[in-house]
Amino acid sequence: xxxxxxxxxxxxxxxxxxxxxxxxxxxxxxxxxxxxxxxxxxxxxxxxxxxxxxxxxxxxxxxxxxxxxxxxxxxxxxxxxxxxxxxxxxxxxxxxxxxxxxxxxxxxxxxxxxxxxxxxxxxxxxxxxxxxxxxxxxxxxxxxxxxxxxxxxxxxxxxxxxxxxxxxxxxxxxxxxxxxxxxxxxxxxxxxxxxxxxxxxxxxxxxxxxxxxxxxxxxxxxxxxxxxxxxxxxxxxxxxxxxxxxxxxxxxxxxxxxxxxxxxxxxxxxxxxxxxxxxxxxxxxxxxxxxxxxxxxxxxxxxxxxxxxxxxxxxxxxxxxxxxxxxxxxxxxxxxxxxxxxxxxxxxxxxxxxxxxxxxxxxxxxxxxxxxxxxxxxxxxxxxxxxxxxxxxxxxxxxxxxxxxx
Ligand code: ATP
Ligand code: MG
Numbered sequence: 001x002x003x004x005x006x007x008x009x010x011x012x013x014x015x016x017x018x019x020x021x022x023x024x025x026x027x028x029x030x031x032x033x034x035x036x037x038x039x040x041x042x043x044x045x046x047x048x049x050x051x052x053x054x055x056x057x058x059x060x061x062x063x064x065x066x067x068x069x070x071x072x073x074x075x076x077x078x079x080x081x082x083x084x085x086x087x088x089x090x091x092x093x094x095x096x097x098x099x100x101x102x103x104x105x106x107x108x109x110x111x112x113x114x115x116x117x118x119x120x121x122x123x124x125x126x127x128x129x130x131x132x133x134x135x136x137x138x139x140x141x142x143x144x145x146x147x148x149x150x151x152x153x154x155x156x157x158x159x160x161x162x163x164x165x166x167x168x169x170x171x172x173x174x175x176x177x178x179x180x181x182x183x184x185x186x187x188x189x190x191x192x193x194x195x196x197x198x199x200x201x202x203x204x205x206x207x208x209x210x211x212x213x214x215x216x217x218x219x220x221x222x223x224x225x226x227x228x229x230x231x232x233x234x235x236x237x238x239x240x241x242x243x244x245x246x247x248x249x250x251x252x253x254x255x256x257x258x259x260x261x262x263x264x265x266x267x268x269x270x271x272x273x274x275x276x277x278x279x280x281x282x283x284x285x286x287x288x289x290x291x292x293x294x295x296x297x298x299x300x301x302x303x304x305x306x307x308x309x310x311x312x313x314x315x316x317x318x319x320x321x322x323x324x325x326x327x328x329x330x331x332x333x334x335x336x337x338x339x340x341x342x343x344x345x346x347x348x349x350x351x352x353x354x355x356x357x358x359x360x361x362x363x364x365x366x367x368x369x370x371x372x373x374x375x376x377x378x379x380x381x382x383x384x385x386x387x388x389x390x391x392x393x394x395x396x397x398x399x400x401x402x403x404x405x406x
Pocket of ligand 1: 198
């Protein structure tokens with residue numbers, strides 16, 4: 001087969017009956033798995049590139065290219081097989097996406113993903129974008145040397161030292177009070193380049209999920225209110241109990257401005273902090289469907305995964321209307337060990353899914369991971385109900401069943 005296939009950026013990539021249409025995903029985690037479900041339900045076939053075949057997306061995709069994310073043969077095979085490629089996590093090497101872009105339609109593209117991969121580039125972009133978005137990131141400084149630590153302005157402390165690359169779920173982050181703390185944390189991270197962010201007094205956290213098509217048309221989902229625990233998303237509630245109409249509009253307008261400035265194609269989620277005085281601070285963006293957008297599967301006309309399929313296939317974007325109030329609870333490996341001791345695999349116990357599923361409005365999503373570990377995302381459950389209070393009531397009962405302290 002030819003290395004470069006003719007592909008007009010103006011034509012939609014339709015699922016065809018007589019000759020299967022393949023969509024590709026870089027990465028084989030749960031986001032890739034839920035993407036595959038959505039793509040398959042629309043009639044596409046899905047190929048996943050992932051180093052380990054036994055991965056959440058690999059269990060459902062029609063084809064797995066077993067290769068590392070920078071393997072030229074694997075990337076070539078994916079490009080030849082697929083009409084379009086997307087990514088399910090932001091740490092795919094930008095050079096791999098660049099390679100794919102020469103051969104196949106890629107959304108989001110390498111330049112957008114590379115900004116989100118690097119906290120310094122991301123913050124710089126948010127600052128540049130502020131005249132359009134109306135929001136600024138937290139005060140911050142790059143820490144690449146001990147001299148940078150000496151030069152820290154006092155006002156940045158206490159703060160959080162975050163690695164510039166590869167951070168997720170609060171990993172690669174250390175809370176620091178003093179300059180000495182920064183020095184110790186920087187040394188403990190072996191001197192990799194970090195970003196020091198001022199610790200802000202958060203009233204609550206929100207995220208805005210957007211999608212933008214290749215034609216520049218964008219949609220914005222209802223704002224989601226997020227609660228984190230130990231740096232990991234715990235619950236997402238939509239509509240958010242704390243979110244005012246003014247805050248929602250400001251965050252949604254900011255997100256729309258940000259995706260337009262990026263020239264982005266695909267689903268993108270932007271996390272914001274809301275401070276005690278009601279002001280909005282932009283935290284970070286994820287160039288892909290996001291954990292806080294999982295509620296869209298069960299509560300919106302078009303899920304974030306179906307939206308990603310539409311964007312990468314250059315189809316019209318779907319309606320984002322939410323038809324039910326919703327609460328999403330992440331299910332971490334911890335719930336297998338309630339009453340047991342950490343690290344003792346024999347102590348793992350399957351949670352009572354039958355009792356969870358008996359709760360009103362329950363939609364259980366498990367990711368097919370067979371080794372529960374603490375802090376590992378194993379699944380989520382979304383409760384939908386006619387009122388938010390009813391959904392929250394189911395959430396409370398689920399926490400009790402799973403042994404999670406609310
Ligand atoms: P993920 O990829 O899971 O969203 P991450 O590891 O990239 O997380 P952040 O989103 O930057 O990290 O931070 C994780 C959480 O830590 C935030 O949701 C927030 O609760 C807290 N946090 C981060 N930065 C700040 C800050 N400057 N001030 C106060 N709290 C913060
Ligand atoms: Mg985050």
